[in-house]
Amino acid sequence: MTTQRGLLLGWLLFLSGCASFITPDNVAITSVDEDTGYRRLHEGMVESYGDTAVMLAFSGGGTRAAALSYGVMQELRDSLMPTDDGNIRVLDEVETISSVSGGSFTSAYYGLYREKLFEDFEEDFLRLGVQQALIRQLFNPMHWIRSSFSGFDRTEMAIDYYDRKIFRGATFADLKANGPPFIDINATDLTTGLRFTFTQELFDIICTDLNEFSVARAVTASSAVPVAFPTVVLKNHADECEVSETKEWRLLEEIEAQSETEAQREIINNLKSLRNTQERPYIHLVDGGIADNLGLRAMIDRFEGAGRTRFGTDQFRASVPKNLVIILVNAQVKPDLLIEQTAAKPSVGSTMSAFTSAQMNRYNQETLDKLRRGLEEFEEFTAANGKEVNVYFSEVSFDAVKETEANRLLNSLPTSLELEDTQVDKLIAAGRLLLRHEPQFQRFKENNSVTIIPSAPSSDALCVTFESASCSKHFAQ
Numbered sequence: 001m002t003t004q005r006g007l008l009l010g011w012l013l014f015l016s017g018c019a020s021f022i023t024p025d026n027v028a029i030t031s032v033d034e035d036t037g038y039r040r041l042h043e044g045m046v047e048s049y050g051d052t053a054v055m056l057a058f059s060g061g062g063t064r065a066a067a068l069s070y071g072v073m074q075e076l077r078d079s080l081m082p083t084d085d086g087n088i089r090v091l092d093e094v095e096t097i098s099s100v101s102g103g104s105f106t107s108a109y110y111g112l113y114r115e116k117l118f119e120d121f122e123e124d125f126l127r128l129g130v131q132q133a134l135i136r137q138l139f140n141p142m143h144w145i146r147s148s149f150s151g152f153d154r155t156e157m158a159i160d161y162y163d164r165k166i167f168r169g170a171t172f173a174d175l176k177a178n179g180p181p182f183i184d185i186n187a188t189d190l191t192t193g194l195r196f197t198f199t200q201e202l203f204d205i206i207c208t209d210l211n212e213f214s215v216a217r218a219v220t221a222s223s224a225v226p227v228a229f230p231t232v233v234l235k236n237h238a239d240e241c242e243v244s245e246t247k248e249w250r251l252l253e254e255i256e257a258q259s260e261t262e263a264q265r266e267i268i269n270n271l272k273s274l275r276n277t278q279e280r281p282y283i284h285l286v287d288g289g290i291a292d293n294l295g296l297r298a299m300i301d302r303f304e305g306a307g308r309t310r311f312g313t314d315q316f317r318a319s320v321p322k323n324l325v326i327i328l329v330n331a332q333v334k335p336d337l338l339i340e341q342t343a344a345k346p347s348v349g350s351t352m353s354a355f356t357s358a359q360m361n362r363y364n365q366e367t368l369d370k371l372r373r374g375l376e377e378f379e380e381f382t383a384a385n386g387k388e389v390n391v392y393f394s395e396v397s398f399d400a401v402k403e404t405e406a407n408r409l410l411n412s413l414p415t416s417l418e419l420e421d422t423q424v425d426k427l428i429a430a431g432r433l434l435l436r437h438e439p440q441f442q443r444f445k446e447n448n449s450v451t452i453i454p455s456a457p458s459s460d461a462l463c464v465t466f467e468s469a470s471c472s473k474h475f476a477q
Contacts, residue, residue, distance in 0.1 A: 022156055024282065026203075027212040028237035032246050037200030038172045038210050040096070040182050052081070052448070053095040053321040056181075057296045058103025060223075060289035061331035062415045065102035067126050067424045069329040071431020072396055073110065073117060078456035082449050090450060093325075098184035098298045100288030102415075103329065104222040105166070108215050111175050111183035112167065122424070124166050131418035133165075134158060155220060155230045163216035172198065172218075173211040184298045186288035187221035190231055191280070192270040195291040196221075197298050201248045205274045206234065206283065207241035221285040231284035239277045294330060296367050303374030320387040325444055326375070329431065330397040332364065333411040368395075394441040396434040403474030406430075406466050429465040432457070433475040 054076070058069040076091035099107035105125055110117045134157065163169055175183055185198045196202065198218045203210040221232035243249045256268040273280060291297065375391050382389045401407040410430060413423055435441055436452075436459065444450065463471035 022153075022233075024233045024235040026206075026234045026237075027209045028235075028240050029204075029207050029209050030241050032204045032207075032241055032243055034204075034246060034248075036211075037203070038176045038198075039200045050093065051083070051321055052090075052093045052323040052325065054090060054093045054325045054327065055095055055299055056097045056107075057294060057299055057326070057328045058097065058099035058107055059295050059328070059330045059332060060101030060103060060287065060293045060415075061333070062102040062223075062417050063126060063130070063419045063424070064333070064413045064415060064427060065329070065331035066105045067419070067427035068331045068396070068431045069099075069103050069106040070117070070121060070126065071428035072327065072329050072435050073106065073431075074428065075432040075435045075456075077118065078453045079445070079450050080453055090325075094181045096180075096182045096184060096299070098186065098295045099222070100186045100292060100295045101223045101225075102331070102417075103295055104185050104219045104288070107183050108167065108175075108185060108219050111178060111181070112170050112215065114178065126419075126424050127421055128165065129418050130161075131416055134161060134417070153230045154228075155224055155232060158224075158229065159214070159217050159220045159232075162220060163214060167214075167216045167219070170215045171211060172200075172213050172215065175215065176211065184295075185215075185218045185222050186292060186295060186298055187218070187224070187232070187285040188288055188291040189270070190226075190284040190286050192273065193291060194267065194270040195288065195297050196283075196285055204241075204243055204246060204248065205238065205271065207237040207239075207243075208234065222288045224286050226286050226290070229286075231286055234283040234285065236274065236277045236281050236283055238275045243275070292367065293332070294328060294364055294367050296328060296371050299326070300367070300370050300374050303371070303378045320382055320389060322388075323390050323392065323444065323448065324378075325392045325441070326371075326394070327435065327441070328368075328393075328395045328397075330364075330395055332361075333398065333413060333415075334361075390444075390447070392440045392444040394435065394438045394444075396431060396438060398430075400434055400438070401430070401475055403466075403468070403471055406468075406471065406474060409466075425465050429462040430475070433459060433462050433471075437475050 056069075056072075059065050061068075073091065076094070077089055079090040080087040081090055081093070097107040097110065106117075106121070109121050109125065113120070134154075187196045187198070188194070189196045198210060198213070198221075200210045203213075217232060220229075224230075224232055252268060252271060256265065259265045259268065274283070288295070372393070375393060379389060379391055398407060398410045401410060406426075409426065413419065413427070419427075459471075459475075468474075
């Protein structure tokens with residue numbers, strides 16, 4: 001057995017040494033048409049605002065994040081709000097979903113297939129056993145042969161699998177055809193650490209047609225954990241079109257002129273660096289959780305700096321909603337590290353885990369603080385412009401689970417692309433229970449007479465998943 005493993009390792013190393021690379025296939029454009037492409041303020045996106053606008057952010061965390069956000073989507077579907085035209089679902093008021101990593105599977109699937117999310121997503125992804133399927137393909141000799149001559153690496157293998165099994169060849173043209181909600185799929189520019197969001201506005205900078213781009217490739221970039229998965233690569237076509245007169249580029253320069261901090265200027269410089277094809281002929285993308293593990297930064301941009309500028313336009317002012325509901329689905333875990341229970345020095349793995357968790361917690365807290373400041377500024381800005389907006393910010397996270405055993409169980413779930421069915425069941429139930437009992441969402445429901453449809457599972461029924469007759473009080477914050 002040891003000899004076989006040695007031969008296998010040697011063969012894989014040989015193939016990796018002689019492999020070529022797949023030429024990026026993002027399609028170049030020679031001019032920018034600001035009336036086409038997958039853009040936020042385009043074809044009814046703004047006009048879709050009613051009295052209520054709901055914005056969702058799905059964090060990273062593999063299948064754990066996908067299942068938790070799926071439970072939240074179920075709860076929004078089953079929450080009814082009365083209007084002059086009859087009852088509508090809170091889900092139908094969702095204006096945007098911003099996601100990273102595992103959360104991007106849920107957001108992209110809903111963006112493409114809408115109600116089929118509730119019919120097919122569990123079979124198509126949550127219970128599919130994606131991780132084992134990818135591992136089986138990785139050790140398939142046909143994959144070794146293909147990779148040795150074409151550069152068909154682990155990332156390309158994942159893209160191919162997701163494209164066939166989950167997203168069925170869909171492109172951003174399909175997302176655009178569906179209209180709102182707008183789906184922000186976020187990756188990270190490996191060179192600069194900049195959040196890279198798959199929108200036509202950003203693709204204009206590198207003169208690329210996002211309509212032709214595969215949704216599976218974008219989701220793979222959003223979830224491509226460094227080292228485990230090689231980067232998703234884009235060819236930089238920035239020398240093939242001019243952007244200096246576009247609204248987005250002029251806005252970028254306006255923000256640069258008004259920048260007050262070095263951090264803001266660095267972000268602008270990193271964006272502008274995408275125009276330099278000599279220094280940056282290729283763009284390498286990795287997991288969006290590196291730049292923003294909560295999926296909130298794209299949303300923050302809409303409330304700070306550039307965001308306030310956009311929200312302050314006549315386009316938005318004409319339809320500012322009465323209620324702005326922001327729901328963060330945060331699948332971050334805080335497992336018991338146990339390193340302080342002994343004088344023995346922790347292992348390398350335990351040390352790295354503790355270090356990564358501390359860094360992630362600190363950055364996530366900074367992100368939350370920025371969002372809250374941005375929301376306060378937005379409320380002040382809209383009030384000064386004669387528009388009163390009721391803002392509700394809800395965070396769905398395991399921190400709110402007060403029952404010790406349920407908390408420990410949820411926080412012990414791995415960041416992987418495969419979970420047991422019982423674990424998926426618990427995560428879906430947790431998503432529903434946590435949102436249902438979250439104080440800000442409860443306040444929104446009370447102020448707007450939102451009710452749960454009779455056919456929705458009760459809190460007690462959801463608690464059965466946790467082997468408890470009545471656990472709802474443990475999910476109340």
